[in-house]
Amino acid sequence: MPDPWTHALPTTPRAVGTGDPPNDENANVDALTAMGAGFDVLNPALGGGADPTGTSDSAAAFNAAIAALPAGGGAIRVPSGTYKLASTAGPLSTNQWILCDPGVRFNFTGTGDCFRWVDASTYTARTMQGGGLLGRPLIDGSGDGAGSTAIHAGDILGLQFDANIQNFSKSGDISTFWDNQNYWAEQAIARFRVDNCSSVAKFSCGGALTSAGSFDRGLLTYYVSVKTFSDDIFTWQNGARQAGGAFSVFGNINSSGSAVSHSIFNFNGSVPAGHPGAGTQFSSIADTFINVNVESDLGLANNYQTINFGSTSNGILNSGGVLSFAEAGGSVFAASNISAPATQFTFNGPVVGDTTLATNIYSNRQTYNGQTFYFSPMQMNSDIAFLPIGVVPGTPGSGVAVYVDPADGKLKAKGASGTVTILAVP
Numbered sequence: 001m002p003d004p005w006t007h008a009l010p011t012t013p014r015a016v017g018t019g020d021p022p023n024d025e026n027a028n029v030d031a032l033t034a035m036g037a038g039f040d041v042l043n044p045a046l047g048g049g050a051d052p053t054g055t056s057d058s059a060a061a062f063n064a065a066i067a068a069l070p071a072g073g074g075a076i077r078v079p080s081g082t083y084k085l086a087s088t089a090g091p092l093s094t095n096q097w098i099l100c101d102p103g104v105r106f107n108f109t110g111t112g113d114c115f116r117w118v119d120a121s122t123y124t125a126r127t128m129q130g131g132g133l134l135g136r137p138l139i140d141g142s143g144d145g146a147g148s149t150a151i152h153a154g155d156i157l158g159l160q161f162d163a164n165i166q167n168f169s170k171s172g173d174i175s176t177f178w179d180n181q182n183y184w185a186e187q188a189i190a191r192f193r194v195d196n197c198s199s200v201a202k203f204s205c206g207g208a209l210t211s212a213g214s215f216d217r218g219l220l221t222y223y224v225s226v227k228t229f230s231d232d233i234f235t236w237q238n239g240a241r242q243a244g245g246a247f248s249v250f251g252n253i254n255s256s257g258s259a260v261s262h263s264i265f266n267f268n269g270s271v272p273a274g275h276p277g278a279g280t281q282f283s284s285i286a287d288t289f290i291n292v293n294v295e296s297d298l299g300l301a302n303n304y305q306t307i308n309f310g311s312t313s314n315g316i317l318n319s320g321g322v323l324s325f326a327e328a329g330g331s332v333f334a335a336s337n338i339s340a341p342a343t344q345f346t347f348n349g350p351v352v353g354d355t356t357l358a359t360n361i362y363s364n365r366q367t368y369n370g371q372t373f374y375f376s377p378m379q380m381n382s383d384i385a386f387l388p389i390g391v392v393p394g395t396p397g398s399g400v401a402v403y404v405d406p407a408d409g410k411l412k413a414k415g416a417s418g419t420v421t422i423l424a425v426p
Contacts, residue, residue, distance in 0.1 A: 039065050040077045052081025054107055062089040066096065073128050075099045078137070084109060090116035094156050095128040100135030111145030113177075117153035120208075123183040132160035132190075141168035141197070150173075150197075154179040154206075158250040159188040166195040167226045173198040178215055178240070181207020187245075188218040199231040200224050203240035203283075209274040211277035214279065217244040224251035224294070228305075229258075232266035233304065236283040236314075239271030243284075248291040253333075255300040264294065264325070264333065266312030282313040290321040290347075297331040307345075307356045326353030 010241040041050040051057075062085065065076045071096025079101035079125035087110045092098070098115070118129055132153070139150045150165045153176075165175045168343040175197040178185060194200045200222060205213025220242075226233055234249070236242065253264070268285060296303050306325050309315050313380040317339075326332040340345050351357045 003249070012297035018110065021309065039068060040079065041083075042063050042079060042163075047188055050078075050081075050083055052079060052083065054082030054084050054105070056084065057086040057109075059082045059085045059087045066123055067092060069096055073097075073131070075325075076411045077101070077332075078104050078135070081353060082103055082107060085114055087123060088112045088113045088116055090118075090268065092117045094119045094121070094126055096131050098133045098135075099268055100133070100137040101382060104135060106137060106139045108139060108141050108148065108150070109143040111148055112190060113149045113152040114139055114141070114144075115151050115153075117151075117156060117159065118181065120182045121154045129156065129159040129187075130160065130358075131156050134160060134164050136161050136164060138164045138166065140166055141328060142166075142172060144168060144173065146170040146171065146172050149176075149177045152177040152179060154185045155156070155182040157187050158186055158192070161188075161192065163370040164193045164195075168197040170198065172214075174189040174202050175199060176201045178203045179206045179211050180204070180211050180215070182210055184212055184214040184216070184217065185215045187213065190218070191221045191223075193223045195225040196227045199235065200226070200233045203233045203239065203242060205238040205240050205271055205275060208383055210276075212276045213241055213271055215238040215240060215242045218242065219246050221246075221248040222250070224249060224253070226251070226253040229254075229260050229262060229304075230310065232262045233264045235266045235268070236258055236285070237246075238283065238334040239275070239277060239281045240283050241281060241286065242288060242399045243286040244288060246289040246291070247285060250291075250293050253294055253304060254296060255296050256302040257300045260302045260304050261306035263336075265303035265306070265316075266308045267314035268308070270313070277360050282303060282311065284313075284315055284317055285319060286317040288319045288321075288381075290316065290319050290323065290389055299333065303333045305336060306357070307338070309336065309344045310337055312340040312343045317343075317346050319346075319370075320348035321345070321348050322352075323354075323357070324350075324352040325384060336420060340406050356398070 009169070027239065034362075041058065041061050043049055043233075046068060047060035049059035060085075062076070066089070069076070073093075075097040076099065078098060078100045080101045081104045084107050089098075092115070096117070106114065111325065115133060119126075133151065141148060141150060148168060148170070150168050151161060151163065153159055153161070154186070161176075168175050171214075175194045176192060178188075180202065192201075203215055205211045233253070238267075252304070269283050270279065271281040273279075307315070331353055333353060335354050338356050341357075345357055
């Protein structure tokens, strides 16, 4: 009998049950399979095995690995290397993961989705949740066809992503497309670094009549370097709602020598007829901590608009945090098109770089004695300021109002009779 200690694990994983190699290598194959090698994309039993040099198309190997995952979910391992994908890897479903070793790069040369996660099963009957792409791989779209997406995902609770995405820069390209076609994609955790993409992210309620368009209670962070001007940077459409959790955006946005007709944030549309929430749910961020710090390179004359509100029901509602659209408080980006702050933008916290978003001075609407005011504890003179909706600092023209007199900085009240009363405020 051969000395068992002379055995070495095969350098290339072998499929279990494909024969009985010399020296009983099936024992080694079984050991590798138990450690996950059965779902290693280099396994030649999976579509011939992926090519880690990036020369040959590896889509067949990835899809064979996806098809081989157990019904209850599992993980596909991607060793370090460069992988060409000429068509979609997926769809993957609930609790199906792609785990990348350090140094993985995907070159997408197809048209459509590079990676796709979706689950049309009955949401309440699922026993598992989660799924996603981890390991911080780079997904490059330099060779893609127009209208492509690096990651298209939705309908699954607890999705997780950590990836770098670059050069999805052709017309209609999207870096990340959050798209609920069946149920919800709540409780997602994602961190993306996005460079030179036409659209950084879109949130949509895009499919069957059972779709609810909910992206609630997620923790999403984007680091961006925006160099193209063919689309809005972030879009919420078709009633997509992001409520609870936290949403952060940090980075740099190029200026342009030509007019820029798009915005950093675009909220438009409502839940389509037939879907839950139709007629009452509009695209928005609500009840969310928002932390945005972006700046322009200031090199050219034209910049993105800060926020485009599609209707008075679309926008940022009952949220707080910091929205900084410029360095040192200067106005760099084009102003928003806000027309009804009470329904489009109720935000508690400083807003820098857009004077049309009045809550950079007056945060948090309050109602007293039947009249609605903006309230802010952040006045430079430490006074508490109340102003009726639509009133700017200065003496009100008519009606009952409480205001800060710009002449002396004191808090005053003006009644219907025109009498001004100085209140007992230092």
